[in-house]
Amino acid sequence: MRLWHVELIPYLDNKRLTGQWRELLAIKGAIDKNGSPNHGLVNKIMWYEIDVFKKYVDIIYQESLKRNFNFSKKKYKELMSWECDLFGSFKWQGFRNYWHNDRYLRQCFFNIEEKADNDMIEPKQWFKIFTFYKMRCDYIDGNN
16 A cells, blocks of 8 residues: 655556555545554555545546546545545645655655566656656756
8 A cells, every 4th residue: 555656646657546546445445444544654644634635536536537547436526525534634735745755755766666677567657757756856956
């Protein structure tokens, strides 16, 4: 389980984007059933407002529409109308600064790189991710 760094979403291959959609549905299901996703890589979502989760859902769904995917509109509406008082109070800015920050981007990048190294991602898709990451890191480091 993982919530891919929000900046990587447009560069994910179709398999990972579809997997992310399933992941979001699984997170909601686990919270409804157990009160928590119960997985170390995604439990932090509970620190944030439910609106942060919904914004991430919307980003995934909008990317699916750009790719002409057929993600369930019914499930999307269900996720976007979901109410759950188990979520915390941190806002989107905290999500971006303390979880989906530069360090987490590196972690996600290296996870995807390992998949590319083991032929789990098409070279063309890997090149898009690598190019984005290289440009992003050069920008951060002031090497542009």
